[in-house]
Amino acid sequence: xxxxxxxxxxxxxxxxxxxxxxxxxxxPSNSAMDSDTAMNSHMMxxxxxxxPMSREASGTSWQPDSSVQEGIHNMDGDWMTMVHxxxxxIYDNQGGPRGQAKSFSNSMLMVMxxxxxxxxxxxxxxxxxxxxxxxxxxxxxxxxxxxxxxxxTYLIDxxxxxxxxMELAATYSTPISSSSSIFIYAGLPGEPALGPAAFMHRFSxxxxxxxxxxxxxxxxxxxxxxxxxxxxxVKNWKLESSVFxxxxxxxxxxxxxxxxxxxxxxxxxxxxxxxxxxxxxxxxITSPEALEPDVNVNRTTASVTSNIPGDxxxxxxxxxxxxxxxxxxxxxxxxxxxxxxxxxxxxTFFGRGELVDKDELFxxxxxxxxxxxxxxxxxxxxxxxxxxxxxxxxxxxxxGLLSRYSIPTELTPTYGANPSSMxxxxxxxxx
Ligand SMILES: [Cu+2]
Numbered sequence: 001x002x003x004x005x006x007x008x009x010x011x012x013x014x015x016x017x018x019x020x021x022x023x024x025x026x027x028p029s030n031s032a033m034d035s036d037t038a039m040n041s042h043m044m045x046x047x048x049x050x051x052p053m054s055r056e057a058s059g060t061s062w063q064p065d066s067s068v069q070e071g072i073h074n075m076d077g078d079w080m081t082m083v084h085x086x087x088x089x090i091y092d093n094q095g096g097p098r099g100q101a102k103s104f105s106n107s108m109l110m111v112m113x114x115x116x117x118x119x120x121x122x123x124x125x126x127x128x129x130x131x132x133x134x135x136x137x138x139x140x141x142x143x144x145x146x147x148x149x150x151x152x153t154y155l156i157d158x159x160x161x162x163x164x165x166m167e168l169a170a171t172y173s174t175p176i177s178s179s180s181s182i183f184i185y186a187g188l189p190g191e192p193a194l195g196p197a198a199f200m201h202r203f204s205x206x207x208x209x210x211x212x213x214x215x216x217x218x219x220x221x222x223x224x225x226x227x228x229x230x231x232x233x234v235k236n237w238k239l240e241s242s243v244f245x246x247x248x249x250x251x252x253x254x255x256x257x258x259x260x261x262x263x264x265x266x267x268x269x270x271x272x273x274x275x276x277x278x279x280x281x282x283x284x285i286t287s288p289e290a291l292e293p294d295v296n297v298n299r300t301t302a303s304v305t306s307n308i309p310g311d312x313x314x315x316x317x318x319x320x321x322x323x324x325x326x327x328x329x330x331x332x333x334x335x336x337x338x339x340x341x342x343x344x345x346x347x348t349f350f351g352r353g354e355l356v357d358k359d360e361l362f363x364x365x366x367x368x369x370x371x372x373x374x375x376x377x378x379x380x381x382x383x384x385x386x387x388x389x390x391x392x393x394x395x396x397x398x399x400g401l402l403s404r405y406s407i408p409t410e411l412t413p414t415y416g417a418n419p420s421s422m423x424x425x426x427x428x429x430x431x
Pocket of ligand 1: 215
């Protein structure tokens with residue numbers, strides 16, 4: 001069934017191409033490069049088509065071409081390699097009766113390689129995280145929901161750790177005319193074509209060490225246990241579709257647990273100018289939550305990202321909307337605005353505003369009169385990080401962030417009238 005679906009998609013994409021471009025020209029090399037340009041990701045072709053490499057973010061997602069991507073880029077024979085990564089040591093103090101304090105570390109290391117082969121480009125992607133070291137219950141974060149620490153109770157007011165293996169994927173793309181290409185992406189784990197670029201991979205979100213509370217409406221599928229995506233890129237447009245395993249990662253964070261490709265998604269992306277990127281996507285996710293195995297979720301997302309580069313500055317803003325419509329229970333919406341401004345590689349200011357309907361806040365106390373109700377929660381956080389100037393491949397920074405909330409009055413007995421939270425952190429980042 002899955003093979004059938006993939007073949008149908010490939011056929012469809014070929015047909016679309018033949019209709020759009022009846023006389024394809026001799027395809028140029030997918031990636032023209034020499035060692036002089038190897039260090040400049042704006043000049044390099046990406047893994048998925050003949051566009052700047054800087055356009056490509058997590059999985060097969062796009063961001064504005066002018067986005068700044070820190071990392072080490074190298075030529076190693078015919079292979080071009082890229083290394084991105086960070087590690088944060090964080091002191092977290094969440095306010096109010098449900099708040100807790102914890103010191104922990106979150107991290108990510110991504111190694112990618114690509115090379116031209118006969119007729120196309122192949123890519124290898126790997127991403128690991130030492131998040132599991134923080135423990136199965138993750139870290140305190142007011143109003144955060146999603147996944148489980150023990151297979152029995154919901155993680156509420158806590159952010160789950162990410163898996164040791166976040167992505168192990170291979171890609172192949174081939175040009176079918178001077179301005180179009182098709183690609184295939186297969187990952188175990190990997191990220192299907194659903195939602196904006198994951199928060200730790202988009203410039204507007206990556207300096208904020210806290211996960212968005214809209215994560216499970218927008219980009220929570222960034223780690224799925226099995227995905228195949230095929231896509232068609234023509235100029236600044238991309239249409240792609242995925243089949244993937246819908247169940248969210250469980251509490252065994254060191255394991256890869258492959259499953260049936262029982263879910264699917266489709267995404268249309270458009271980068272009208274180097275400074276803009278937008279997408280709409282839709283996914284049918286089969287049985288995402290281990291604690292509600294009979295419930296499927298239809299997710300719709302739309303997002304717009306603007307990136308304004310300057311001489312020694314970069315300013316990126318993302319606006320996103322996500323909607324979860326479960327097969328049983330209440331539909332819910334999430335809205336996000338997120339921005340980061342970096343000045344001279346040393347000062348970065350970041351902020352995030354979110355509005356989201358949460359119906360899981362009392363899921364562990366089903367006898368509570370508030371259980372199962374949807375509450376619209378607002379959160380605003382603002383932060384800053386100072387990076388010490390560094391001539392090395394890494395830089396060290398110190399930062400902090402503050403969060404405030406707006407909540408319906410029914411929640412004040414549980415959360416307090418005016419909870420506020422803070423994080424202080426030290427970061428090492430590859431640059
Ligand atoms: Cu996540």
